[in-house]
Amino acid sequence: MNLHAKKDGGIYVIAEAGVNHNGSVRLAKNLIDASVDAGANAVKFQSFRAAKLVTRNAPKARYQIETTGTDESQWKMLRALELSEKDQRNLADYARKRGITFLSSPFDLESLAFLDGELDAPMLKIPSGEITNAPLLLAAARTGKPLIVSTGMCTLGDIETALSVLAFGYTKRGIPNSLAACAQAYALPKARRRLQEKITILHCTTQYPAPFSEVNLRAMDTLAAAFDLPVGYSDHTEGIAVSIAAAAKGATLIEKHFTMDKSLPGPDHRASLDPNELAALVSAVRAVEQALGNPVKCPSESELGNAPIARKSLVAAETVRKGQRWTIANLDAKRPGSGVSPMLYWDLLGREAERDYQPDEPIDRQ
Secondary structure, X not given: OOOOOOOOOOOEEEEEEEOOXXXXXXXXXXXXXXXXXXXXXXXXXXXXXXXXXOOOOOOOOHHHHHHHOOOOOHHHHHHXXXXXHHHHHHHHHXXXXXXXXXXXXXXXXXXXXXXXXXXXXXXEEEOHHHOOOHHHHHHHHHOOOOEEEEOOOOOHHHHHHHHHHHHHHHHOOOOOOOHHHHHHXXXXXXXXXXXXXXXXXXXXXXXXXXXXXXXXXXXXXXXXXXHOOOEEEEEOOOXXXXXHHHHHOOOOEEEEEEOOOOOOOOOOOOOOEOHHHHHHHHHHHHHHHHHHOOOOOOOOOOOHHHHHHHXXXXXXXXXXXXXXXXXXXXXEEEOOOOOOOHHHHHHHOOOEOOOOEOOOOEOOOO
C-alpha cells in the first residue's frame, strides 16, 4: 500500500484514537465507529507494553501532569492504557468489518513484530518519540512495509539520521556496525528510491495542545526540499484550522487526535477533537483537496458562461455620427462582454466611425 497518495489522489486522513480508549475495548470500538462516520481513511491506536516503554521512575511530561496529576507515575498511567494483543486483534477485526483501515504505532520491538506479523498491518507509524530508537527503526524497515515517520522534536539532522537507518534496513542485510554504515546506505540511489516508495514524513510539534505560534507549517516545505519525500502533518493544536491549512499547503496525509468525550480522564482527551469536530475536519480536508486542483491557470468550466456577463465591451458613450472620430469622450466600456474587448480601446481612438451609433450601442468589430 503506497501512502504517497490514495488511489484517487486525495489526502489520507488518519483519525488518531491513540490511548483515548482508556483501556476499554468498548470505548475503542466507539472510536472506530466515529472514525467511520467522519469519513476518515484510517483509525490509529498505539501498541506498547508499559514495561518496555518506560522505567518505573520515568517522569511524566508537563502536559501529562496537567491532565492526569502527579499521584501516579508515567509507568502506572501507561499500564492502564495498554491494549492486549487479544484486544488489538478484536479491534482490527472490527475495523475491517466497518470498512476502515486499522493502524497502530509500535513503541517496542515486540509490539512491532505483532503488528507486522499477526495483524499484518498495511503500514506502520513511527511516533516522534521513537525517531531516535535505532533498533526499532531498523526492525520497522525490515518489515518492508510503508512507514509514516513523525518528526516532532526533530532537527533536519535527526531526520536524516533516522532515514539512514531506515535506508539500511530496507536495502541491506545484517546489523549495521555503526551509523556511518547507515549513512553509506542512505547515500546510494537504490536506497533513496526505496525511501521514496515507502516513507511519508510528518511535520509535527510534540506538545498537547501545541501552541499555534510553534506550529511552523512552512517547515513542511523545508522537509520536502531536504528529503524529496511526501510530507504530511500530525496535528496537536486545538481545533481544525491548522490541519486545514496544512492540507492547503500540500500535506499528503493529515493525522489528528480525537476522543468520544474531552472531559474523560487521561492524558490526551483535552487536546483532541470530539466526533463532530472530526467529521468537520474530514469534510474540510475533502473540500481543500478538491480546491487544490491542478497548477494550470485557465477558465474553469463553470466560469466560461460568466465571462460575457462580467466583462465589458466597447460602446458609444454618446451619439456618434458616421465619419466622426472616436475619442475619450465618446468611447466607453460597459457590460456585457460579448462585443469588442476594451483591450482594443487605444487602437480605436482616432479612427472614424463607420456608421452612426446611439449611446450604449456596441462598437462593431473593425
